[in-house]
Amino acid sequence: MQSYLIIGGLIGSVSVLVWWYGVFEGDSRKLQIGILLASFLFAFSIVDRIITNTLISAFPIQLLAFNLFLFNVEMMSLVPAHHKLHREVTRSIDLAQRSWKIMQRKLSVLIILFSGCYVITIAAIYLGGFIYTLFPIFGDTSIYLTVVFVSLALFVTLREESTTDRYKKYR
Amino acid sequence: MSFTKKGLGYLSLAYCIIAIAVVFRQFYLAAYVIPISLLFLLSNSLASVEVSGLEIERKLTPMRSFGGEDIDIIIRCTNRTDRDFSDIQIRDHVPLPLIVEDGLNSIPLSLQSGGTMQWTYRITAPKRGHYTVGPVSIQYTDMLGFFRNQVKRMKEDTFTVLPAMEKIGTLDLRARRVGVWSGQVPSRRVGAGTDFYALRLYNASDELRRINWKASARIGHLVVNEFESEHVTDVLLIVDSTDEGGSSIYDFDLTEFQLTLAASLCSQLLMQGNRVGLAIYGAVRAWVDPAFGKRQLLKILDNLAMTKTGRATVPMSYGVESVVVSLMPSKSLIMFISPLLNDETASVISSLAEKGYLIMCLTPAPRLVKGADSKTLSVRILSAQRRANVIRFESIASLIEVAPDISLKTQLRGNTRIE
Numbered sequence: 001m002q003s004y005l006i007i008g009g010l011i012g013s014v015s016v017l018v019w020w021y022g023v024f025e026g027d028s029r030k031l032q033i034g035i036l037l038a039s040f041l042f043a044f045s046i047v048d049r050i051i052t053n054t055l056i057s058a059f060p061i062q063l064l065a066f067n068l069f070l071f072n073v074e075m076m077s078l079v080p081a082h083h084k085l086h087r088e089v090t091r092s093i094d095l096a097q098r099s100w101k102i103m104q105r106k107l108s109v110l111i112i113l114f115s116g117c118y119v120i121t122i123a124a125i126y127l128g129g130f131i132y133t134l135f136p137i138f139g140d141t142s143i144y145l146t147v148v149f150v151s152l153a154l155f156v157t158l159r160e161e162s163t164t165d166r167y168k169k170y171r
Numbered sequence: 172m173s174f175t176k177k178g179l180g181y182l183s184l185a186y187c188i189i190a191i192a193v194v195f196r197q198f199y200l201a202a203y204v205i206p207i208s209l210l211f212l213l214s215n216s217l218a219s220v221e222v223s224g225l226e227i228e229r230k231l232t233p234m235r236s237f238g239g240e241d242i243d244i245i246i247r248c249t250n251r252t253d254r255d256f257s258d259i260q261i262r263d264h265v266p267l268p269l270i271v272e273d274g275l276n277s278i279p280l281s282l283q284s285g286g287t288m289q290w291t292y293r294i295t296a297p298k299r300g301h302y303t304v305g306p307v308s309i310q311y312t313d314m315l316g317f318f319r320n321q322v323k324r325m326k327e328d329t330f331t332v333l334p335a336m337e338k339i340g341t342l343d344l345r346a347r348r349v350g351v352w353s354g355q356v357p358s359r360r361v362g363a364g365t366d367f368y369a370l371r372l373y374n375a376s377d378e379l380r381r382i383n384w385k386a387s388a389r390i391g392h393l394v395v396n397e398f399e400s401e402h403v404t405d406v407l408l409i410v411d412s413t414d415e416g417g418s419s420i421y422d423f424d425l426t427e428f429q430l431t432l433a434a435s436l437c438s439q440l441l442m443q444g445n446r447v448g449l450a451i452y453g454a455v456r457a458w459v460d461p462a463f464g465k466r467q468l469l470k471i472l473d474n475l476a477m478t479k480t481g482r483a484t485v486p487m488s489y490g491v492e493s494v495v496v497s498l499m500p501s502k503s504l505i506m507f508i509s510p511l512l513n514d515e516t517a518s519v520i521s522s523l524a525e526k527g528y529l530i531m532c533l534t535p536a537p538r539l540v541k542g543a544d545s546k547t548l549s550v551r552i553l554s555a556q557r558r559a560n561v562i563r564f565e566s567i568a569s570l571i572e573v574a575p576d577i578s579l580k581t582q583l584r585g586n587t588r589i590e
Contacts, residue, residue, distance in 0.1 A: 046191075046200070050195050050197055050200075055200070056199055059202070063202070063203070066206065067206055070206065070207075070210070074315065077177070077316065102257065102281070109314070113210070113213055113214075114206075116209070116213070117205075117206040117209045117210060118206070120205070120209055121202060121205040121209070124202070124205055125199075125202050125205075
């Protein structure tokens with residue numbers, strides 16, 4: 001157990017270091033390596049929690065880690081573009097400043113978005129637990145999975161329809 | 172709408188999590204899908220892009236070119252909405268064979284409300300023809316880039332690359348039939364002109380400066396000079412752009428040379444005030460009714476621009492004769508631009524000559540080739556066949572052989588006068 005923790009800690013530290021180095025450099029490759037290491041660590045911790053059957057107790061922390069992982073993925077697509085602009089646009093300081101402002105705004109939106117996601121997910125899980133105490137039938141995994149599948153499929157279908165309508169309007 | 176790679180990645184991740192949850196029967200794992208679903212939902216609904224207020228204008232300069240001239244395309248985008256646009260991709264469709272030489276036809280755009288962005292890109296001088304640029308497509312994604320949408324603005328602009336023209340100087344024409352308007356073609360009638368026509372006895376109404384004093388002294392009566400009136404005439408140019416394999420005897424672009432010749436002749440004939448029409452016979456069959464003026468020149472050049480070399484779909488006797496007879500009155504001047512590679516041309520020209528038309532045939536001359544290899548020999552045989560046709564034509568019509576390496580002005584000077 002001790003060795004697992006040491007390996008996990010090492011991988012985590014390396015991924016954080018590579019990640020921040022990538023952010024400051026604007027190097028998308030370093031960011032990708034950081035993300036890969038973090039995803040490996042996350043998958044490793046999930047498997048460990050499943051094996052030791054401690055997934056439920058560590059859920060809020062794991063979810064936070066998952067959200068941070070997704071946040072980093074989003075940052076990965078944001079930061080290199082800004083750095084590239086800074087490197088290439090040497091003449092127009094105004095453009096670089098605008099890009100910096102846009103990046104700041106996008107980052108703040110991302111922070112709000114992921115915080116919201118985290119809070120809503122935790123709330124949904126606790127609400128689910130509350131409903132389970134009232135109606136134990138909802139504790140069945142298959143119902144949860146069916147709901148998730150159906151909602152994803154519905155979401156994709158509705159998105160498709162709304163876009164088609166919008167396109168018709170232009171024509 | 173389509174998923175971006177990122178969107179597909181997120182969706183795959185969600186389904187992977189569900190699959191792992193099913194395999195390990197850990198329902199809490201499925202809860203990791205909730206943040207992904209929320210991201211999809213919020214990304215789409217929080218920042219929906221409405222591009223209908225984005226106004227796009229395109230300007231092409233020049234709209235008409237004579238080849239060898241690059242085309243500048245200016246795109247101007249104005250945000251008429253009260254929202255800012257960020258990260259939308261504007262792409263102006265440039266079809267093949269057009270090549271973007273300078274600038275970009277596709278750019279990412281961030282535009283504030285009321286803001287305007289203008290940029291220019293340049294297309295390499297294309298070959299002769301009609302080209303269409305557009306439509307402009309606007310690509311945009313949702314806030315986190317899960318979905319990609321594309322809206323095409325149905326706006327296309329056309330530009331024309333006209334055949335190249337050469338200055339050929341004043342054409343000295345003779346015609347059996349002239350129009351009523353004054354021009355530069357002698358009419359064989361007495362009237363206002365510059366060429367001496369005859370002498371006649373002086374009338375009281377004649378101007379004194381027209382008296383030919385030398386002749387009067389010789390005859391013993393006052394006589395005056397009479398001049399030949401000059402009028403405009405009707406000319407129809409026929410361009411034979413059929414290609415049945417014989418054009419290999421030319422080591423230059425036969426069609427382009429013929430079109431340059433036709434365009435130059437039309438321009439000069441119209442400039443001299445004549446009524447000019449055009450008939451194109453080839454893979455594309457077209458004709459322009461005879462008319463005067465600059466607008467007619469543009470109409471003719473537009474038709475010449477769309478000429479394509481190839482096998483004709485209808486026989487020449489029908490394709491040319493029917494057009495000539497319907498467009499031109501008898502005794503009009505017909506200028507036939509043809510490589511004279513087949514016998515059918517001869518029969519059509521002789522038939523038109525029989526109908527009373529005055530025929531002038533301008534034919535591109537191939538360069539002489541020497542050698543004994545099979546390819547050279549085949550070229551020489553074809554050239555000999557063409558030469559035989561040329562000899563036959565000389566008895567039917569006035570024939571001018573033109574070469575591309577000598578200026579048209581030099582080659583046509585004094586040769587266009589036919590009786």
